[in-house]
Amino acid sequence: MVPSQQLLLRSGMMRQSSSGIYSILPYGQRILDKIEGIIDDELEKIGCQKLSLPNLLTAENWKKTGRWESTGQEMFKVKDRKGADFLLAPTHEEEVTTLIAKEIQSYRQLPIRVYQVGRKFRDELRARSGLLRGKEFLMKDLYTFDVSEEEAMKTYDEVVLAYRRIMQRLGVPYAVAEADTGNIGGTHSHEFHILSRVGEDSLLSCASCGYTSNEERAIGVIPTDPTKAATKFRNSEAVPKWIESLDVVPRSAVRINPKLKFGIMKTPSADDAQPEICTMVAVATSGDRDVNEIKVSKAIGKVEFVDSLEDLKPLLGDTKVDKLKLCVDQSLYPGQTSLRSKQVALQGNIPDDLKAMVRSRDANADLQVVYGDYHNCKPDDGCPHCFQLKDSMEPMQMTRAIEIGHTFMLGTKYSQPLDAVFAPASGTTPEPMQMGCYGLGITRLLASIIEASHDHKGIIWPEAVAPFRVVIVTSEDEGCINAAEDVHDVVQKALNAKSEVIIDDRTDTTLGFKMKDAELIGYPWMVVIGKGFMRTGQVEVQHRSTGEKWALEWDKIHPFFQERQL
Secondary structure, eight states: OOHHHHHHHHTTSEEEEETTEEEEOHHHHHHHHHHHHHHHHHHHHTTOEEOOOOSEEESHHHHHHTHHHHSOTTSEEEEOTTOOEEEEOSOOHHHHHHHHHHHOOBGGGOOEEEEEEEEEEOOOTTOBTGGGBOSEEEEEEEEEEESSHHHHHHHHHHHHHHHHHHHHHHTSOEEEEEOOOGGGOOSEEEEEEEEOTTOSEEEEEOTTTOOEEETTTOOOBOOSSOOHHHHHOOOSSOOOHHHHTTOOSOGGGTTSOOEEEEEEEEEOOSSTTSOOEEEEEEEEEOTTOOBOHHHHHHHHOOOEEESSGGGHHHHHTTOOBOEEEEEEEGGGSTTOOOOOOEEEEOOSSOOHHHHTTBSOOOSSOEEEEEEEOOBOOOTTOBOHHHHHHHOOOOBOEEEEEEEEEEEEEEETTTTTTTTOEEBOSSSSSOEEOEEEEEEEEHHHHHHHHHHHSEETTEEOOOTTTOSOSEEEEEOSOHHHHHHHHHHHHHHHHHHTOTTOEEEEOOSSSOHHHHHHHHHHHTOSEEEEEOHHHHHHOOEEEEETTTOOEEEEOHHHHHHHHHTTOO
16 A cells, blocks of 8 residues: 555545545545635636536547547446447546537637536556545546637646646645646646655656656657666567668667567558558667657557567468568667658568568568657756757756646647537638646545655645644543633634634543544644643644644734634
């Protein structure tokens, strides 16, 4: 179990219903409500309106956008008694686009910004880490509709600023990273992360200029001198002769024994009557670099990779290879940035190890060689912004983080197939709306805050989202119990907030047990009314995050907490 899962269970904030599915108990719900309140406040400031969309969705719109087939096995698909296809919503792009398409006809009705906080469902293969990766979760999703790309970009920037304000109010360390658009699609994307060593994401960032990117998308300048890992790497498989004969790996990289990853790419033929075109792809990188499959797919198209050349045969079956493509990674050309694609030809006959796979048996088979960035970046790679602007090799550092939000500039990816169009100010031809979508994981935020803010005693809640800001604990002495009621009223009035102070009035536990419970639950402030209060008239105030303690006379309690209003 990760710390957040342990602490939420120990503190009584959640209970497991089944694998990846949890019940949230009252204290946990109070925190979720506070997170949602902060989000509501910031989104209302930029003109967003709240609505509620259904969780059981028809498959019809998902088939129109192609995501019914492309989303994969994480989607919960169901049929009703009539045999119609439905799904439990993992996200709501299709649903909200169809809704807006029916309501909006003219540019005068735009822009539209609508959002909801609702349940999402994903059939995780290995549900784990409590609320960080479950099958059911609470999420805020915002959808925006604009008349032009320019207006949509302004909206995008406004929402990103609102997200930054939300993260600042939550009071935990966060980072904003450039990201890949993934299955959602679109042209522009950022991820919001809470920094934590248990995070599944790796961020590369530059301390000099602030550039931050997800490892999957990061672009780095490779140091000129090869690393020890590159020079010591020895390929477990011999580089095929047909690749060696191309002479595309630079002589300067002779010390870097390149490694190869193979795959198959299938693309539709220009003639619908002809079968799809099958291309064998080989990606060559230096020995210390891993192939970034996302970058390869972005550059040349979707490739299904295998572990070795031999594994291609069962993947191909009876299909023959029509084309050959070699992707040469820039890690084999450290320091160079202007490499171009070129067409070369295999010398002599088709090598024996390819004859069984390749359709053509001609002596000279054309092969496309494509140079580009196909590798995962690493710590100490140079920052691309600093290198471009001031020719400076500023090394990037890697941190672990938990993704809790994602923003996408969608363009017309959904509005076009779902006919979400409007009549423009000039002209009569309807135009598709320019869309954006923006998600924040609410239950994931709850767990991520704990991952970023806890110690050996328990949770340390930031004051903005704590279930209660102040807990009053007392000994079993009747005079202390009576005094707790008066202290409660004074502190609540000083904080100028409703329901932010609670008394631990349990009679079957000791004062010490209550104090340990308070530290486990993570109240920001604890007021201790022990037996010493009857003797001195002083209460002890403890601050959870710093461990500071104050002994306060009765008349000092109100001004002390009044100074600490949020």
